[in-house]
Amino acid sequence: MAKVVIIGVAGDEGLWVVDIDAGTVTPLPDPTDGNLKNVVDLRTVGASVIKGIDVAISVESAGDIAAGHME
Incomplete structure (x- = not known):
């Protein structure tokens, strides 16, 4: 079963x-x-x-995730 998500980022239409x-x-x-x-x-x-998502965190870059910066 494919897992497909539709996302929109705040500030981006x-x-x-x-x-x-x-x-x-x-x-x-x-x-x-x-x-x-x-x-x-x-x-x-x-x-x-x-709907159907239990975690969504916006960060500036993938590097921020690796460094644990998720403010």
């Missing part, structure tokens, strides 16, 4: 598709309708939408 099994990250075309369009609209007004 785009969404990304992360395929964990394939080790890929690709931009998601802007949705024009449906539930993903609703997510985009909610993000526009500052909402966070989380």
Whole structure:
């Protein structure tokens, strides 16, 4: 079973598709309708939408993770 996650980084309008099994990250075309369009609209007004994820931490670089800097 593939593990796929859609992510959006605060301050960046785009969404990304992360395929964990394939080790890929690709931009998601802007949705024009449906539930993903609703997510985009909610993000526009500052909402966070989380489903099926129990940890998400934003850092400046992979080096920050290795050094334990996750503020």
